[in-house]
Amino acid sequence: MLKIWSMKQQQQKNEAASGQAKKKKVTAAQLRVQKDLSELSLPGTMKTTFPNPDDILNFTLTITPDEGLYKGGQFNFSFAISQNFPHEPPKVKCKEKIYHPNIDLEGNVCLNILREDWKPVLNLNAVVVGLQFLFLEPNASDPLNKDAANDLMSDRDRFRRNVRSSMGGGQVKGESFDRVLLK
Amino acid sequence: MAATMQPEAVRPSMNGESDFSRAKWAYLDSFLSRPGAYSDPEMFVPGEIPVKSISESAQILVIGAGGLGCEILKNLALSGFRNIHVIDMDTIDVSNLNRQFLFRAKDVGKPKASVAAEFVMKRVPGCNITPFVGKIQDKDEAYYKQFNLVICGLDSIEARRWINATLIDMVDDEDPDSLKPLIDGGTEGFKGQSRVILPTMTSCIECQLDMHAPRAAVPLCTLATIPRQPQHCIEWAHIIKWEEERKDIQLDTDEPEHITWLYQKALSRAEEFGIQGVTYSMTQGVVKNIIPAIASTNAIIAASCCNEAFKLISSSAPSLGMPGTNNYMQYTGDAGVYTFTFEHQKKDDCPVCGNLPKDLTVDPEQTLEELIESFAARPESQLKKPTLKTEGKSLYFPYPPSLEEQTRPNLKRKMKDLLSNGEQLAVSDPAYPISFRYNVSFS
Numbered sequence: 001m002l003k004i005w006s007m008k009q010q011q012q013k014n015e016a017a018s019g020q021a022k023k024k025k026v027t028a029a030q031l032r033v034q035k036d037l038s039e040l041s042l043p044g045t046m047k048t049t050f051p052n053p054d055d056i057l058n059f060t061l062t063i064t065p066d067e068g069l070y071k072g073g074q075f076n077f078s079f080a081i082s083q084n085f086p087h088e089p090p091k092v093k094c095k096e097k098i099y100h101p102n103i104d105l106e107g108n109v110c111l112n113i114l115r116e117d118w119k120p121v122l123n124l125n126a127v128v129v130g131l132q133f134l135f136l137e138p139n140a141s142d143p144l145n146k147d148a149a150n151d152l153m154s155d156r157d158r159f160r161r162n163v164r165s166s167m168g169g170g171q172v173k174g175e176s177f178d179r180v181l182l183k
Numbered sequence: 184m185a186a187t188m189q190p191e192a193v194r195p196s197m198n199g200e201s202d203f204s205r206a207k208w209a210y211l212d213s214f215l216s217r218p219g220a221y222s223d224p225e226m227f228v229p230g231e232i233p234v235k236s237i238s239e240s241a242q243i244l245v246i247g248a249g250g251l252g253c254e255i256l257k258n259l260a261l262s263g264f265r266n267i268h269v270i271d272m273d274t275i276d277v278s279n280l281n282r283q284f285l286f287r288a289k290d291v292g293k294p295k296a297s298v299a300a301e302f303v304m305k306r307v308p309g310c311n312i313t314p315f316v317g318k319i320q321d322k323d324e325a326y327y328k329q330f331n332l333v334i335c336g337l338d339s340i341e342a343r344r345w346i347n348a349t350l351i352d353m354v355d356d357e358d359p360d361s362l363k364p365l366i367d368g369g370t371e372g373f374k375g376q377s378r379v380i381l382p383t384m385t386s387c388i389e390c391q392l393d394m395h396a397p398r399a400a401v402p403l404c405t406l407a408t409i410p411r412q413p414q415h416c417i418e419w420a421h422i423i424k425w426e427e428e429r430k431d432i433q434l435d436t437d438e439p440e441h442i443t444w445l446y447q448k449a450l451s452r453a454e455e456f457g458i459q460g461v462t463y464s465m466t467q468g469v470v471k472n473i474i475p476a477i478a479s480t481n482a483i484i485a486a487s488c489c490n491e492a493f494k495l496i497s498s499s500a501p502s503l504g505m506p507g508t509n510n511y512m513q514y515t516g517d518a519g520v521y522t523f524t525f526e527h528q529k530k531d532d533c534p535v536c537g538n539l540p541k542d543l544t545v546d547p548e549q550t551l552e553e554l555i556e557s558f559a560a561r562p563e564s565q566l567k568k569p570t571l572k573t574e575g576k577s578l579y580f581p582y583p584p585s586l587e588e589q590t591r592p593n594l595k596r597k598m599k600d601l602l603s604n605g606e607q608l609a610v611s612d613p614a615y616p617i618s619f620r621y622n623v624s625f626s
Binding site: 003004005007008009024025026027028029030031032034035037038039040042047048049050053054056082083084086087088102104105106108109110112115116118119120121142143144146 | 223225226340341344345348349352356359362364381383384389392393395397398399400401402403404407408422423426427430498505506534535568570572573574575576577580581582583584585586589590606607608609611612613617618620
């Protein structure tokens with residue numbers, strides 16, 4: 001064991017650090033989230049809300065698409081990040097009940113990088129861009145809401161009408177949706 | 184390996200007297216009382232010193248008393264270590280009994296750490312094992328300071344990251360005793376690894392985070408629309424159906440009623456899609472992410488960990504983990520048998536060991552804004568848009584805008600009102616790939 005120490009001294013000849021008792025340490029997950037947030041680049045259509053600014057692991061992302069079928073709506077996603085981040089992806093859910101082929105009625109989101117394709121090299125910006133993309137290009141081939149996906153696939157006009165009425169708080173096939181229109 | 188029938192000779196002890204108490208360690212002592220082919224003459228003085236290191240002075244901490252932990256405790260005790268501590272927060276479950284051989288049916292429900300300690304102490308007289316039933320996070324640096332070496336037999340990445348960061352932060356350049364080698368074992372079915380980490384000196388758990396295979400996940404849309412396997416039906420019940428129908432009840436994977444509910448939902452979905460094979464125990468396995476543990480894999484990995492511990496403490500042979508040499512042993516038993524030992528390189532941009540916390544003296548009367556301005560003058564941190572956070576408080580975030588607005592009032596506040604003496608401050612900036620950490624002391 002002694003030799004290890006002499007190797008250590010060799011290694012650190014020029015470095016000066018000291019080890020006084022430290023109390024509260026920033027966790028590795030917190031460090032990574034802090035870094036990710038500082039590198040986030042949000043377009044005008046997205047903003048974050050932190051219910052408790054001291055807790056950066058839990059926040060809401062609001063998306064207000066300015067083009068596409070969902071233009072005019074406002075969608076809130078809760079982000080819950082665990083101490084296992086970035087080994088595990090953030091848990092993301094849509095807070096409103098919306099009509100979307102890739103989001104189910106409970107708010108679960110089918111986005112590959114939130115589950116099967118998550119990798120620790122991905123960051124929060126990648127997730128944010130992915131969520132935005134879902135509103136620009138809803139994808140009928142990975143459906144979570146089968147009815148919406150079928151509508152999108154078979155009759156794009158009907159799908160468009162259904163999106164509009166659901167965003168206004170109306171019903172689609174007997175299912176009522178949350179009103180998400182801005183005005 | 185040839186002679187297995189050697190007589191039970193009582194070897195003379197180091198001072199020439201017959202020492203009955205070391206008789207049973209005769210074979211072990213032959214490795215400690217003479218130089219080996221590969222022992223380093225600078226480090227290894229055969230005889231009393233290594234014998235005493237193993238049997239008297241070494242204080243070993245074992246984290247985890249489960250599948251690996253039982254093997255590790257047994258191996259350490261049978262390798263002559265006599266001062267061992269073990270931490271585990273779990274209690275014994277009936278499903279542990281097939282491989283966690285220190286436990287019996289009568290022990291079900293009792294804490295793993297205390298039962299394991301008691302069993303080994305009874306079986307190996309003279310060996311002292313101190314159990315702690317609880318979380319590693321319950322203990323502070325003063326506790327970890329008493330050990331010479333830490334061995335982990337864990338199934339949690341979070342716990343590994345915690346002990347890794349703790350041991351790294353404990354290293355004090357003035358104090359050789361503050362460096363605690365970390366040996367980490369892990370298994371998954373027929374596969375496993377053992378690795379040795381010299382905190383701050385060699386690649387750490389955080390550097391090696393990408394060596395952990397991510398949990399295999401099935402796309403949500405597959406679960407929701409076209410399940411193909413019984414596991415898909417169980418995941419559907421777990422992730423989607425529970426939220427739909429029992430949102431207000433917190434799922435407890437140890438609660439039989441909850442597992443039964445999921446099992447029945449999964450079963451009816453499987454019937455709907457003509458899928459066979461959903462069972463109660465499969466439901467339990469999928470929901471709790473139980474990875475089938477194989478007793479022999481645990482035995483292989485634990486054996487490797489304990490041999491490295493023996494070599495590290497006694498210096499009797501070169502061990503895994505010396506700087507510039509191999510530190511990681513991979514064992515693969517599912518596709519033939521393959522082992523590979525290599526050097527996992529330290530990462531310069533590792534958030535834990537790549538940039539060790541530096542000391543920073545701060546005037547408690549200074550405002551946060553003044554502190555940020557003073558950062559511009561520090562050579563390592565010519566920061567453009569620094570983000571400052573402590574463990575419990577966001578001091579200042581220039582981005583995103585909402586957080587900037589919420590933290591802006593802190594700029595005018597005094598440092599003494601924002602953090603306490605000795606607290607750690609993390610500073611990150613888009614201009615730098617890693618964050619800086621400072622241990623703040625007030626001037």
